[in-house]
Amino acid sequence: MSKAQIGVYGLGTMGSALALNMAENGFEVAVTNRETSWIDDFVTEAADLAGNLHAHDTLEAFVADLATPRVILFMIPSGKPMDMMLDAIIPLLEPGDTVIDGGNADFHLTRARSARLAEHDLHFVGMGVSGGEAGARKGPSMMVGGTPHSWQQLGPILRAIAATFEGDPCVDLMGPDGAGHFVKTVHNGIEYADMQMIAELYGLMRHGAGRTPAQISETFAAWNDGPLKSYLVEITADVLSYADPGTDTPMIDVILDAAGQKGTGRWTVIEAIKLGQSASAIEAAVGGRAWSAEKETRGLVEDALGGDRAAYDPGADDLAEAFLCARALGYAQGFRILRAASEDYDWGLDYARIAEVWRAGCIIRSALLDDISDAFRASPPQGELILAPAFVALLRRTLPALRRVVSGATAAGHAIPALSGALAFADSMRQGRGTAAVIQAQRDRFGYHGFKRLDRDGDHHGPWWD
Ligand code: 6PG
Numbered sequence: 001m002s003k004a005q006i007g008v009y010g011l012g013t014m015g016s017a018l019a020l021n022m023a024e025n026g027f028e029v030a031v032t033n034r035e036t037s038w039i040d041d042f043v044t045e046a047a048d049l050a051g052n053l054h055a056h057d058t059l060e061a062f063v064a065d066l067a068t069p070r071v072i073l074f075m076i077p078s079g080k081p082m083d084m085m086l087d088a089i090i091p092l093l094e095p096g097d098t099v100i101d102g103g104n105a106d107f108h109l110t111r112a113r114s115a116r117l118a119e120h121d122l123h124f125v126g127m128g129v130s131g132g133e134a135g136a137r138k139g140p141s142m143m144v145g146g147t148p149h150s151w152q153q154l155g156p157i158l159r160a161i162a163a164t165f166e167g168d169p170c171v172d173l174m175g176p177d178g179a180g181h182f183v184k185t186v187h188n189g190i191e192y193a194d195m196q197m198i199a200e201l202y203g204l205m206r207h208g209a210g211r212t213p214a215q216i217s218e219t220f221a222a223w224n225d226g227p228l229k230s231y232l233v234e235i236t237a238d239v240l241s242y243a244d245p246g247t248d249t250p251m252i253d254v255i256l257d258a259a260g261q262k263g264t265g266r267w268t269v270i271e272a273i274k275l276g277q278s279a280s281a282i283e284a285a286v287g288g289r290a291w292s293a294e295k296e297t298r299g300l301v302e303d304a305l306g307g308d309r310a311a312y313d314p315g316a317d318d319l320a321e322a323f324l325c326a327r328a329l330g331y332a333q334g335f336r337i338l339r340a341a342s343e344d345y346d347w348g349l350d351y352a353r354i355a356e357v358w359r360a361g362c363i364i365r366s367a368l369l370d371d372i373s374d375a376f377r378a379s380p381p382q383g384e385l386i387l388a389p390a391f392v393a394l395l396r397r398t399l400p401a402l403r404r405v406v407s408g409a410t411a412a413g414h415a416i417p418a419l420s421g422a423l424a425f426a427d428s429m430r431q432g433r434g435t436a437a438v439i440q441a442q443r444d445r446f447g448y449h450g451f452k453r454l455d456r457d458g459d460h461h462g463p464w465w466d
Contacts, residue, residue, distance in 0.1 A: 003067040004030035004054045006157055008075060010083065013044045014129065015075030017136035018102070018161070023052035025160040030054040032062040034076075059088055069096035071153050073127075078105040086113065095121035098150040102127045107178030107185060107271075110145065114177040123150040126177065128184020130362035131163065139163030139194075141361035142171040143187070145180025152316050163361025165370075170361045174354065175347035182271070182341055183354055186334045189268025189282040191232075191363050192261075193330035196285035197419040198236050201319055204409055204416070208312035213250040217241040219316050225326055230366030259289040268337065275340035279333035280421035281326065288417050312412035314405055321401035324368075326422035328394055331372060332385040333425065339383055351383070352376035386429065399426060 007030040008019040015033075019042075022029045029052060032048040036057045043055050056062040066072065070093065082101055089099065093102055099117060101124070103111065110126030117124040125146035129136060141163055144151060151173040162169040163219035174183045197222075202345050206217045217240035224233045229251055242251040265286045274280045291298070314322075335351055342349035355373035385391055405418045428434065441462060450459040 001054070002028060004028045004065050005067055005071070007031070007062055007066050007070065007072040009059075009062070010075035011038050012075060013100055013133045014102070014136050015073075017133050018073065018075060018129070018140075019053065020049055020139055021045060021139070021161045022157060023049040025157075026052070027157055027160070028052055028054065030056060030062050030065045031464055032056045032059065034440070043211075045443040048351055050323050055059040060092060063089065063092040068094060069098065069153060070094075071098050071100070071150075071157070073100045073102050075102050078103045079109075082109075082113070086116065088120065090117070090120055093120070093122055094100070096123075096149070098123040098125055098146070098153055099145075100125040100127050100150075100154070101181075102129050104128070104184060104188070104262065106183040106267060107145075112182045112204075123147050124177075124347075125150045125154065126179075126181035128180050128187065130184065130187060130358075130364075132286055132363065135163065135361050139170075139361050141357055143180040143183040143357060143366070144171065144173045144180070145157070145175060145178055146173065148173070165356065168356065168359075170357045170359060171278075172350075172353055172357050174344070174357075175345075176348055178345070179342075179347045179349065181346075182345075183338065183349070185226060185264050185267050185271070186337050186341075187358060187362060187364060188264035188276050188283075189272075189279065189337070190331055190334040190406060192265035192268075192285035192289070193279075193281040193333075193418055193422075194327060194364060194366075196288045197281070197323060197326050197330065198232060199288075200416045200419050201323055202240070204312065204314075204319065204405070204414055205316075207309050208409065208412060208414055210311065210313075213240045214302040219319075222316070223323075226320075226332070226365070227367055228320060230368070231363060232366075242288075249422065255431050256295070257292060258295045259292045261286070261289045265289070268334075271341065272337045275337065275344055277337050277340050278425075280425045281330040281333055281418050284417035284421035309414050310412035312408050312414060318404060321398045322405035322419065324396035325395060325426075326419050327366075328391060328398075329386070329422040329425055330418070331368065332391070333373075335385050337424045361462075386426075395426065 005027050008015055009032055011031060011033040019031050021031050030465050031053055038081055039055050043050050043053055046053055055067050056065060070454060105126055114124040123146060128143035129140050130219045131140040139162055158171045159169040162171040176181045186215055187336060202216055205211045217237045220233050220237035224237060240252055244251050244254045269283050269286050338349055355369045355376060359369045371390055375390055380388035386395060402423050406416060406423045409416045413423055443449040444462050445464050453460050
């Protein structure tokens, strides 16, 4: 038997699916797992594909079975397990080998691990994989951070297993070290914002317009036929169409309204703030999940303050326009974070290419991403999506709807933090002269911090010090 072209360590949901995807595409894949009892079951379930799988019980045999320079993909929980595996595998590797972390990892750790492996003439790749289990099995979107050497090794395999958009594989080298994991982190931040906006729109249709989940499902399904077409809208239409088999009530009504989060949305916000950015729609989404998890407290606050929400029905068309506007602003905020990080870490990120890699396979895939890649290809002023001519036109058209929905919903007492966060961003950015002069005056008044003047150079203080 010839040696394997790639090794996959970790046969959980994502690792198994990726290994089978590679095997199906004709690659010889070495596989192993910490719990060795899983390995036989995995190979048995692989059925016809088992011929391309090389199963091993030990790390030593797994590594020895790989063609050199080796490529080893780890699909294991992020954090400490990755460092423990590096401790174990580094002594078994040779210069030129590449180790990939395909989980969602904090890009700072990825940078540190890249530096650690480089000391041994080894290469570390932080790779974001999006699309869940189905994506991993049939075609994920992948964001790779690493060296050109690793990309040369990996590229052919990843291009073969990736989702494609009009024939173009949704995978690329984003940049060095932590760039791939950072792009994936921001992808998830955008994912959080989009999910929160969809939940808010559901809330307006359900509690404001009094529509049933089945009717709302039809609205989302109709939206999925136009400019709002996206995977998240599609699956929302799907989940809202189900009834609970046991009770025949809408399935959505028996699910506890407390959202989980593994941390990537929060990382996006933390990094945005560290980079001097603010992403109001993403922040609102992370905060919205945190508040949702405080189920008991919310019940008490409802008793204390009253939970009334007035009827409010702007109609599906206005909601659709408002969503398109807020979604575009959420994406724009994500790309602003990417730009800030690229400048700070000198990654040279290609924003058009990132949008292209997100057009298929990933959770945020949507019709809008095609327009976003076109907008970035045409180099918008200052690299700002919201200044790209097509987006200026889109925002000019849709902002009135977002404003109507935010003001109408707020007046009626509905919680719409992500939609209003997006609007606040647009309204703040479209003021050439804002209100920060007051903050500068306050800072000078209490701390002698000084300010710039519009009419003269230099640093100045107010007459309150005379
Ligand atoms: C993807 C997803 C995925 C993420 C889960 C759970 O792109 O496939 O972003 O990577 O881990 O959706 O994320 P949360 O638990 O934080 O919602």
